[in-house]
Amino acid sequence: MEWFTASGYGLSRLILQRGLAALYAVAFLGAALQFRALIGERGMLPVPRFLRGLPFLRAPGVFQLHYSDRFFAAWSWAGAALAVAVVAGAADAVPLWASVVLWAALWVMYLSIVNVGQTWYGFGWESLLLEAGFLAVFLGNARTDPPVLVLWLMRWLLFRVEFGAGLIKMRGDTCWRDLTCLYYHHETQPMPGPLSRLFHRLPRPVHRVEVAANHVAQLVVPVLLFTPQPVASVAAAVVICTQLWLVASGNFAWLNWLTIVLAFSAVDGAAAAGVLGLPAYPPPAGPAPRWFEVLVLAATALVVVLSWWPVRNMLSRGQRMNMSFNAFHLVNTYGAFGSINRTRYEVVVEGTDAQHLGPDTVWREYGFKGKPGDVRRRSRQFAPYHLRLDWMMWFAGISPSYARSWFGPFVERLLAGDPATLRLLGHNPFPGAPPTHVRARLYRYRYTTRQERAATGAWWHRTLEREYLPPVALRPE
Template sequence: MEWLGGVLDAEGYEVGRQILQRGVAAIYLIAFISAINQFPALLGENGLLPAPRFIERAGKRAGPTFFRWRYSDRLLLAVCWIGVGVAALLVIGIPQSGPPWLPMLAFLTLWALYLSVVNIGQVFYGFGWESLLLEAGFLVAFLGSNEVAPPFLVLLVIRWLVFRLEFGAGMIKMRGDRSWRDLTALYYHHETQPMPNPASRFFHLLPKPLHKAEVAGNHFTQLVVPFFLFAPQPVAGWAAVIIIVTQAWLVISGNFAWLNWITIVLAFGAVPDSFYETLGLTIAPAYSTTPVWFAAVVVLVTALIVWLSRQPLLNLFAKRQLMNASFNRFHLVNAYGAFGSVTKVRYEVIIEGTADDGAPGSRWEEYEFKGKPGDPSRMPRQYAPYHLRLDWLMWFLALGSDGGWFTPLLVKLLQADPKILKLLRYDPFNGERPRYVRARMFRYRFSTREEKRANGLWWMREEAGTLVEPVSLRAVQRR
């Protein structure tokens, strides 16, 4: 069976394997910490959308999860802390120093634990990068340990994942919005994206011809470059470098949780060691013979991925292309894509409370969120790759999508619920209960350079209506 190892082994990708394993593990670490900090308040026993009710209602339709038989916040936190511990060991590289089955077991543990969380996460976990993290964790599990050469077939299916990520995103843009086709999408996108970062205003104010050049470059990177990931080296490596640079540009210009970060990590799987050697690095790992059982597992997993790729492949070329869709309960070989349509105007929902009687003349105070725009004088913050789930859902709310969580949020604010208040940047009532809350709509835009110099504001806003009239705790609970 020595010939089998020779076919499967890819001895020139040791650096790529280290980046893949440690990078994906680092993102799992962030994802589990995010769940520890946010899941109980949003989805816990007394959350906005309580997981126990969802599990009871959905049953087997929820998908595989350790919580099907019993959910408690304490159990959720135990699962997440185990995930944090395993992910931290992988970031350090301890399991990778053992036999091939050890990192395999560690990554499959992360995958199973996080799958259990995602499948009961409802709308708060309905983002494409949740499936992306699950798929990436499953594939990276079969990269082996430092004892054996990286399996070429696994590197190949990781390239297939990057291809679906990039090409799927490119196709959904071309099909979804004229502004991508006429190269004007970035006239709006940096200003209207879900959660701008400190540099977003700078990018928004760039000259329009440069915006058009950016969109053209994006189309080239997403619609042409991915095909070269399957070319011989060094072409595949340079294709990966172009993707990495483009994704780094997106990291600098916005907060998209770990979407861009994990894409960068995955793309490194196509960069050969020879690229690093040209920089003067010496890479000479000593491998043992690949065990037959491990080679057989790699072949079987590759066959499974090929079989599950049928629907995602057809979806890439379908007239009604699905974006961020899973075709199986295990979130393997998914369809990806982002911003098939670009929002042209930014609206924000601003929640206010008052300790007065709610009548005209009452003093209303704004609740401030950590990431989403609120106070016009406040500079947008950098949070990615950490995911602020409530802030993201507030962006969708302004677009008209509720999901059943907003009224419970108002109830929690009227109750001064400490878990929910911890998710906010500023509580104007210092933990005390307001008598009334309301929600108003504002139109936001970035200030021009002249406006910023004159008044120091990052945002200019004007009122655009009322989403929820002043309401008391008793009134909102009757709804």
């Protein structure tokens, strides 16, 4: 079928697939390095306990059949290795059927992880990676031109990411409508980056322009993704530029990078190569085999049927953010920051090696890798890598209810000196032996002014608000 493929989108598919594989590699790497403390057999939310009595279709994946920490580690490292191989071109070097198998394997492997990740994997970009990864199964490889239908499905996914985020803002916090949300957001976002303080200190009229531009980028530009070229490519370029602005202003794991990758589904690769003076890539490929056409048509029909739920959600006044309507994380609804915090609260965890507590007890602070803690430490860039504990600590500062399931086990592991938990931290003030007591206090944080920064060298100023967790010790066995 001549209409089945898009001959000018080979370069676009190359960038899309290699970028997606790279993000898969980052996701698997994060799972391998962080799982023991979070969901391992002795973790804060152990997988075996979560799966006990849970029907397979509620959380489909390989770990329903078998779980051990060794098996999870091997599974994660194997996923990372497979993703790196695809980045290096493995999926283009094999027959089409083998390429389909490789992409399907990546999707199944990461789906298995997400479905046992519980709270730690409850972020919208997990479902976004899985939905994009599922569509990549049907993009083909260098032996065929990209299927038109799959490119349109990629644009439909990108549209839901952007338009859903735009709608949730307009329906949510009033500061989005009066253009004042960025008076606060750069300072109160979950994990600031090295340039976030600079963004926060921009003049307020610039912040208002930022918000207005965001509304255009999320509510107008996504519609243009479905228009003829070159308008669709221009719309994709706008999406890419706005996402790079977000990359520079904060740490949002792979959300922004994956959105950038998806935008290439709307870029006319041949035209872009001509504009940039690049050689055409790849050379025209042959027609797709019939079995592949049938597979793509079936996947398209599935996405069309499943689109009912996110469309209904977007049209609803009670629109929900970042929600999956099925256990396979296909055709989800997206959106972020429907409301904006005006004040930043941080939970500071401290320990002491004193046997008896009193007014003179010396408490030492645990340091995290990404979240603000030491006021003299400048925020770092971690995205697209996802520091899961640091992100959940931000939620804990908003309300203890967000941390009810895992904060107690986290403190217990600090008291026990659990090596896996300590590896998630940036600084352990008790390298020789674990503390006798641990406590947590809630602080209000704000960026220092230029004068304060010059006088003290501090990036943050903090004020004690209240006790978050009174001193606790391990119960004697």
